Amino acid sequence: xxxxxxxxxxxxALVVVSLLWGxxxxxxxxxxxxxxxxxxxxxxxxxxxxxQLYYSLADADATQANAYLSGIxxxxxxxxxxxxxxxxxxxxxxxxxxxSDPVIQADLTTLTTGISAYTGTIGEADAFNRDGLPVxxxxxxxxxxxxxxxxxxxxxxxxxxxxxRLKAGYAQATGFPFLAVAAAVLAGLCAIAVQxxxxxxxxxxxxxxxxxxxxxxLLSLAWLLGSLASEGSGLLAxxxxxxxxAQALTQADVTALQMRSDESLTLINQDGADDSTEKDFQxxxxxxxxxxxxxxxxxxxxxxxxxxxxxxxDANEWYHQHQQVYSANSDGDYTTAVRRATGSSTxxxxxxxxxxxxxxxxxxxxxxxxxxxxDDALNGLVAGMLVAxxxxxxxxxxxxxNRLAEYR
Numbered sequence: 044x045x046x047x048x049x050x051x052x053x054x055x056a057l058v059v060v061s062l063l064w065g066x067x068x069x070x071x072x073x074x075x076x077x078x079x080x081x082x083x084x085x086x087x088x089x090x091x092x093x094x095q096l097y098y099s100l101a102d103a104d105a106t107q108a109n110a111y112l113s114g115i116x117x118x119x120x121x122x123x124x125x126x127x128x129x130x131x132x133x134x135x136x137x138x139x140x141x142x143s144d145p146v147i148q149a150d151l152t153t154l155t156t157g158i159s160a161y162t163g164t165i166g167e168a169d170a171f172n173r174d175g176l177p178v179x180x181x182x183x184x185x186x187x188x189x190x191x192x193x194x195x196x197x198x199x200x201x202x203x204x205x206x207x208r209l210k211a212g213y214a215q216a217t218g219f220p221f222l223a224v225a226a227a228v229l230a231g232l233c234a235i236a237v238q239x240x241x242x243x244x245x246x247x248x249x250x251x252x253x254x255x256x257x258x259x260x261l262l263s264l265a266w267l268l269g270s271l272a273s274e275g276s277g278l279l280a281x282x283x284x285x286x287x288x289a290q291a292l293t294q295a296d297v298t299a300l301q302m303r304s305d306e307s308l309t310l311i312n313q314d315g316a317d318d319s320t321e322k323d324f325q326x327x328x329x330x331x332x333x334x335x336x337x338x339x340x341x342x343x344x345x346x347x348x349x350x351x352x353x354x355x356x357d358a359n360e361w362y363h364q365h366q367q368v369y370s371a372n373s374d375g376d377y378t379t380a381v382r383r384a385t386g387s388s389t390x391x392x393x394x395x396x397x398x399x400x401x402x403x404x405x406x407x408x409x410x411x412x413x414x415x416x417x418d419d420a421l422n423g424l425v426a427g428m429l430v431a432x433x434x435x436x437x438x439x440x441x442x443x444x445n446r447l448a449e450y451r
Contacts, residue, residue, distance in 0.1 A: 057256070057439040060233040064260065065432020067226040068267055072424040078216035079274055079421060082281075083414045086209040089141055090286070091407065093205040094293050096134035096154075097198040101300040103127035104190040107165055108307035111172055111183050113385055128162055131198075138201065147204055150197040157194045161186050180311050187308060191301065199297075206290060213282050217275035220267070227264040234260065234439065252442015256435045263431035270424050277416040285410025288342030289403050292351060295334035296399040299358070302327045303392055306365055310372065310381055321369065331358060342402070346409050350402030357395035364388040 103124050110120035139151045164186040171179030234257045238250055305324035312318050335358055339351040364387050371380035
């Protein structure tokens with residue numbers, strides 16, 4: 044092949060490789076932007092809905108039991124329970140509208156039906172309780188059994204599924220762009236090869252067009268890798284310092300609420316200290332300790348870390364207060380047991396609940412801000428990669444075309 048023919052072949056190869064780089068770089072940017080958006084507005088939101096759903100149901104059950112124990116339910120507790128149930132219904136609808144997974148849909152159907160049944164049974168319990176009829180306790184036990192045997196397990200499955208999806212989204216949005224780097228290396232080698240060929244045939248060491256194409260390629264690669272690194276750093280910070288600690292605190296919060304419900308139900312049942320709900324309380328205590336330790340460890344660098352540490356101290360104090368309730372109930376002093384359960388034990392539990400709730404809110408805010416910051420790092424990247432590829436092809440073509448013109 045004569046020199047002009049070789050130059051045309053080199054020109055074609057250079058254009059093809061430049062455009063290939065552009066296609067792959069643009070595709071990489073689109074994929075990462077889509078994955079980041081999914082974390083921010085897709086799986087991230089669904090995980091938040093599921094977390095809120097799980098907590099709302101557990102809080103409604105614990106608040107209801109404690110309110111029943113008080114005799115005439117405090118208006119603040121009634122309003123809180125109503126708010127929890129309404130929020131749970133809203134979250135079920137939100138998840139159902141956004142997640143078509145049949146397994147998730149089945150659990151949401153269970154929750155929709157179960158929440159309605161729970162509300163009806165609680166209404167019966169409250170009505171009998173206001174009339175001073177002890178049969179209300181059996182309705183409360185039935186409602187609590189429905190909550191803990193059906194609703195909370197279903198909510199837990201939804202919560203775990205959405206968290207798994209969020210974790211997968213983080214992985215997709217922070218992976219290393221192997222294909223883009225390979226394409227950049229190929230484009231660079233092609234530019235060097237063309238430059239070398241031209242240098243040998245024209246005795247000119249540097250070709251301005253090819254030099255420009257090479258620089259554009261290097262700059263676009265640096266832009267791509269820098270943007271992806273910034274995006275990945277933001278998302279990982281959101282996961283490590285936000286969503287992961289918040290999830291750990293939520294697990295501890297739900298366990299604490301179940302124990303709170305147990306404490307109240309033990310006294311409502313009036314079966315003495317050997318009631319099954321007291322046994323459940325004691326069995327859940329080691330789990331709560333482990334979950335609090337995990338939350339403290341997971342959130343070592345999170346804004347909610349101080350709250351996680353405070354929750355450990357508050358939990359120990361609440362357990363101590365519960366032991367006083369248990370001791371009075373064991374001794375047959377039911378009145379003192381109820382007074383302590385609705386007094387000092389409630390105060391200690393509220394401190395624990397406040398620490399957990401504030402820690403969750405702080406970590407969730409960090410997760411949202413960091414994810415949004417990572418998403419913003421990709422602004423303009425898709426268009427930039429397209430423009431860079433076209434400029435590479437254009438400047439490379441100009442450089443080789445000038446040499447071709449010399450043979451006319």
